[in-house]
Amino acid sequence: MDFGLSEEQALLDETVRRFLDERLPMSRVREVVESESGVDDEGWRALAELGVAGALVPEAFGGAGLSLLDAAVIATALGHGAAPLPFVGSSVLATLLLRDVADGDVQAQWLPALAGGGARIAVGIAERVEARQGAGLTEAEGGLSGTALFVLDGQDADAFWLVCGDDAHLVRAGAAGLTAKPLPTIDRTRRCVEVGLEDAVPEASYRGVGASLDRVLDAGRIVLAADILGGCDRALALSVAYATDRKQFGRPISTFQAVKHMCAEMAAAIEPSRSLVWYAAHAWDALPDEAPLLATLCKAHLSDVGHDVMRTATQVHGGIGFTDECDLQFWFKREGLSRQLLGGPEALRAHAARLQGIA
Amino acid sequence: MDFGLSEEQALLDETVRRFLDERLPMSRVREVVESESGVDDEGWRALAELGVAGALVPEAFGGAGLSLLDAAVIATALGHGAAPLPFVGSSVLATLLLRDVADGDVQAQWLPALAGGGARIAVGIAERVEARQGAGLTEAEGGLSGTALFVLDGQDADAFWLVCGDDAHLVRAGAAGLTAKPLPTIDRTRRCVEVGLEDAVPEASYRGVGASLDRVLDAGRIVLAADILGGCDRALALSVAYATDRKQFGRPISTFQAVKHMCAEMAAAIEPSRSLVWYAAHAWDALPDEAPLLATLCKAHLSDVGHDVMRTATQVHGGIGFTDECDLQFWFKREGLSRQLLGGPEALRAHAARLQGIA
Amino acid sequence: MDLAYGPEYETFRAELRAFLETHGSEAPGRRGEIASVGSAEVTAWQAKLIDRGYAARTIPKEYGGAGHEADPLIATILSEEFGRTHVSKGVGGQGIDMLVPTLLEHGTEAQKKRYVPATVRGEMVWCQGYSEPGAGSDLAALQTSGRVEGDHLFINGQKIWTSTAQFSQMMFALIRTEPDAPKHEGISYVLVPMDTPGIDVRPLKTMTGHAEFNEVFFDEVKVPLANIVGRRGEGWKIANTTLRHERNMLGSSATSESLYEGALQVLREERIDGGRAVDSPVLRDRLMKLQAETIANKAHAMRLLTSRLRGENAGVAGLVSKLNGCQLNHDLAGLAIDAMGEGGALYRGSERARDGGRWQFQYMFQLGLIIGGGTAQIQKNIISERGLGMPREPKAVKAAAEATPGSDT
């Protein structure tokens, strides 16, 4: 019985956090989000050398061959840093699709490039979660047409996984008939795009892979929850630090009951959430029967906890927390996007009920 | 434009409260709830002289001929006193059914007796709100059979209004085939019974009166909300008083931020709720198009506010609030029953959506 | 209970409606829009409104207003009809809403003559200089200083959350002029021309991505002593008059009603898996919960209006509107966002963002209001002390209560 991070995982966490502290401090994040690509390419390649970009790429393809729990540890650290890096889309969703769905040739072509940080693949899978107006793909005579919204990490991506029903198509960025347009959200640290297709021909198509798609969705939800968790950690740490620094009436506001209790409430919500994220990630790795429910509830729960934590942290910061100058807003907004990606809390809870035959 | 209580209504409120303070203090309430009937008959007759029992009985039948807003003012005062008196069932629901549904003979027979406080009629209408297991009436060859649950003010009632589909039947307590059995709930200040019927013959039956039944339900919801409001007022007043009396560390706990803020949160929830209760009651009297929605949302809202206020007040009282000795429990439990009567909050909100064509 | 306004008022309303129908199209952009402030278009519209008693209604004629008695019902009708038709109510903002009433009460005749008519006409725009980075709701802790030399003050320091500083001609500011006096007594209420050398206005961008506010820096800014309103050191009392005006401004349920209608529309229009969002019982339940609160707040506003009409003190009921309103507005925005799912995360800059990103903006901005303008914590102190008669905290503890988060704004 050992429910917790291993020494290696603790080290991985520390390594990524230290890297981000040094190479991607918030001053740098602010620069990156103003850039066109919105990604710190140099930082991404450096992190790739630490095994982050290829965390889920098998060792045979030059990756680190890590577990989803490892990926969740990384995601928590990246969330903690509000890192403008294409981890969830390219390193988790796209990589797992390559691993679980693609054939050897395609794997050989893309996985090493992903692991090296030189290539990025975006994923359009939103329609599988909930069909929304103005989106949807159709396939006719080998060509894909339509619109895919909220394609994760799509800015400057080299290729796109596009999901259509139970089928997954890999389309190159340069394919004829494909256009990718920025889709500005409140979160500037991760870029979504809208992919338009007019009879675009995929590089590869895999049909009837619904079960794999669902499993990939589960992984994505867990990793997004882990990212929110990291943001919550940071928001709480910023709040405690601000309360310690900020003086009113000649005393740090951290000595006042109302402030302390708000911080305590954040901690009380965050800690069991961390346990839940670990549990869900471990289940994805080792307890496949439990994984779908845990992934679903985990993402729903972290979305609600994240919302509360971000609001409370903003209140602890007072007026300063409402300014652009205050870094807190980056996590506030990152959580705002994560909450909606791959299913908002209500949709996920309905899904969880169906999974258990309760609905 | 005048949105508020009239001088007469303020006087009515004060009169009922003062009566209850003097004649039904909590020491007396504790005695009454231990008695078999659970009603202070003497107090009820005395209140009848003040026009309370017959508030909604037309003056032609010896009543006070008041409005529903007046009745809501009375209900708030009775809720404030946790009064063990059959107002909601007998003086509101049963009286309105007599007024709106019954014929002149039946009205002449019962309304004066209700107004005088000498007779009580209970109402079984729960099935019209939501059909529940183990309940339901059928009519065959003029006889009623089945079970009516949560018949309000049914202990020692002289007659029962029993609703079956769109029909309303008035059955005397002594009718052959009718049995009334206590249905103990957490709230001991108002008695519900379970009425069993085996081919019992009604004294009068009125068919196809669904619209009237709905309007009576609306009135019942508003009056229950008003009762909850009165309980909230009392719970807040008890909390402020307790906080003022209770000393810790040599100071009244009312001087501490956490205690004050809990009281402020209660007040902030209660005051707009009062405005809503008045609005809904006035709408029932004067704005029939708006009344169904307002009645429905009002009861749902007060149920949620009531739940929060009772919890918060209990916390302000600390361990004492958890004891039987502390009077606060009477309102805690009274709210617990009111919340569920004539529709719980979720059911009412679904109903509100349907009323607006949103569902 | 009578929700009708009565024939006299309905006549007023009918005339107003007719006016708005005929002349509404002449109105400049909506009240508060920055581009139009001080323009000829604005002053012409304002003149027309004053002429009919639709603007500056209770300001005496001698100072450029319409010279009517205060009448809360008329004020409500004006607010309802201009709001309903989305026509500009004319010149608003802190000049006419806060400075003018203050000057009329505390100013010298010279000050009134000089500032009120121009402000009322819309030619002179004001900003408020109260908050400082180190002193939020606790105005007594202000540090911006006014050194008296001869007939002048020399102002040094910094103000923050100054919403219209960039296009104002004047600021009404709280300045510490008596450094040795007890905290509350050392402050003066000063009128500062914004073109005085030494003033530096810097936009303050908020988390919404826009600069709704400014910071204003003062470096040896020289202002005549004649620009002090009331006596030196009396500024604290005078500011409190004005703050009462602000608190009243924030108590309406109109924003909630409009956000509720907007959220309902979002739920009706948004489609999930082919069905409407409003067909989701869970989202609908949240919507109905917030509708009940919206209606309760609307009823509550009618009740408070009635209290004013009757000349009654509304007691604790009069103190809770702001605490409830901002939270409700924030929750309504949150519901609309959730109903849109991923689309709810879209923001300004995206063509696909519904209502131009309104909902995320409101979600953040209303949170800012919960924090700002008298924080939730301060509101709760006020409710418990003034409303419920609970004791003020002992001195050491009181400090704690008031220094809670949000006191920075």
Add this chain to the structure above:
Amino acid sequence: MDLAYGPEYETFRAELRAFLETHGSEAPGRRGEIASVGSAEVTAWQAKLIDRGYAARTIPKEYGGAGHEADPLIATILSEEFGRTHVSKGVGGQGIDMLVPTLLEHGTEAQKKRYVPATVRGEMVWCQGYSEPGAGSDLAALQTSGRVEGDHLFINGQKIWTSTAQFSQMMFALIRTEPDAPKHEGISYVLVPMDTPGIDVRPLKTMTGHAEFNEVFFDEVKVPLANIVGRRGEGWKIANTTLRHERNMLGSSATSESLYEGALQVLREERIDGGRAVDSPVLRDRLMKLQAETIANKAHAMRLLTSRLRGENAGVAGLVSKLNGCQLNHDLAGLAIDAMGEGGALYRGSERARDGGRWQFQYMFQLGLIIGGGTAQIQKNIISERGLGMPREPKAVKAAAEATPGSDT
């Protein structure tokens, strides 16, 4: 990450299961049931359990226990299997869970010999005498006094929230023996025979309608000085050891899991308008929300167990279980009640009340736990100070923090 217990432990579990299957029917009523305490049936069952190391496992053999090393995994397996099968875990309560560990750590050899074996066998039942009406969580404010005369203490005062006083032979109590010492130093930890003249036990009925607790009054109750554990005036420190045990006891997720399963069953079985309650998307959404919290708490318990196994300090994670658990349990009960509609208001005494009124009882009782045993407010102080390293409040303000509601229990 490895959720398996390993072969050695699975062997232990298998043996335990076999034992429970074979002998479970011999067990007396469930642990904690009042009727069975101290009976021959109980002591026989307890002896059987100790013999196999299933009870009093870590208490040394010389004091009547099974003499094993502490092993959190074994403890977890014991708790899981006894819980799963609803078989009595043997003698529990404050004697074996709190008094015995305290005596083993702080008692004299004579005290250990005299009290531990009898307690472990189930022959001697204890109650706890800490809380007083005027001193809740703030134990330093205790007023029950022990006047020293010769070799004896004479105790006067009152204790409250004494849950098993009516059938206990002994009480371990905190008594102020040094009236002139500073508050924390004047208290002694005293063992009081409950049959001493001058003790009056009165049932304390709670809002649930039942007397889960008692008040105990002392009038010149004469106890030998030899009954003091540790040194006179050391009681505060000793009590804190015991309180830590209590806080650990309250941290499990088993109650939440059981309430979740129960609530799910209610929703599955309850029918509204012919459909199941669980088919209401709104109730289902609430259920799923609480399921997520239940699973999070379960995972969290595994994490804390792992911390203990690793000998790590769990930090802030170790301080949040109680705050979350009681609130979750209260919410689960509230959901079950709402799902039953009017039926949810039925209570003990009604044949129609589902589960004998369990849900209303839990709704109230869990609220009592939120208030009691270290209130929510106190828990938050602990989390922020010990967990987040925020400063303790200055003296005057600290008083405020600790005197918040709930400190009465």
